[in-house]
Amino acid sequence: MAEEGARGRGPAGERAAVADGPCCTIVWTMRGLEADRPLSASVGDYLKAIWELSGSGDISTTDISRRLSVAPGSVTRALVRLREKGLIEHERYRGASLTELGQAEALRLVRRHRLIETFLLEHLGYPWQDVHDEAERLEHAVSDSFTERLAEHLGHPERDPHGAPIPAVDGSLPTEDAFPLSRAEGGRRVRVLRVAHEDAPALAYLGERNLVPGSLLTVEEARPLDGAVTVRGEDGLSHSLEQPLAGAIFVQSLP
Numbered sequence: 001m002a003e004e005g006a007r008g009r010g011p012a013g014e015r016a017a018v019a020d021g022p023c024c025t026i027v028w029t030m031r032g033l034e035a036d037r038p039l040s041a042s043v044g045d046y047l048k049a050i051w052e053l054s055g056s057g058d059i060s061t062t063d064i065s066r067r068l069s070v071a072p073g074s075v076t077r078a079l080v081r082l083r084e085k086g087l088i089e090h091e092r093y094r095g096a097s098l099t100e101l102g103q104a105e106a107l108r109l110v111r112r113h114r115l116i117e118t119f120l121l122e123h124l125g126y127p128w129q130d131v132h133d134e135a136e137r138l139e140h141a142v143s144d145s146f147t148e149r150l151a152e153h154l155g156h157p158e159r160d161p162h163g164a165p166i167p168a169v170d171g172s173l174p175t176e177d178a179f180p181l182s183r184a185e186g187g188r189r190v191r192v193l194r195v196a197h198e199d200a201p202a203l204a205y206l207g208e209r210n211l212v213p214g215s216l217l218t219v220e221e222a223r224p225l226d227g228a229v230t231v232r233g234e235d236g237l238s239h240s241l242e243q244p245l246a247g248a249i250f251v252q253s254l255p
């Protein structure tokens, strides 16, 4: 994008608004906000972080600061701007939550991110522990049109390489009845649905042991006290997992 256009309602912004159709309002908002310096993380990063953290209610500045590795002062300033743009609601002592507009934008970016991850794994031979960081970089560079061509090319996958659901174009997500492996009972057979972990060494560890989405496991021992489990894979090998790893592996019960 040209520097002039990035700074406000310049020519590049107008072209983007026309090209992106129904998303033009959001594109305007994003471009306008990205141009306001200093922000050490992008608008999209903030929206995705709030969306990802929002399972636990309103999100504090500290939560976001930790998640994005950004100083709390920068987060506070960014939240003020996100609220001015109508993307979040934010009250000082209650924390932040996404507005409908913010939610739609977050889901649009999550869709893009997860499709890119799938492409990197399936077509470029990336190991699954490396796709997240690469997708974080690429998602800022591609358009909605590229994203939809990618979805078409990949055959409209429903889940990314970590098993996380890919939001549909309308932002909808499937419901799922998965639970953390740390809460599985001994003797049960389970299937791994997704791994909610982004740490590359942890993912590499799980990948080497085939503790990945789709794998069938038998829970040999479960310790409810500390959530540690021992599982046996289809290859007959047993693996002991402790928290937080065991809590990041979401499984479904098999009959």
Ligand SMILES: [Zn+2]
Residues within 6 Å of the ligand: 113, 117, 131, 132, 133, 135
């Ligand atoms: Zn990711």
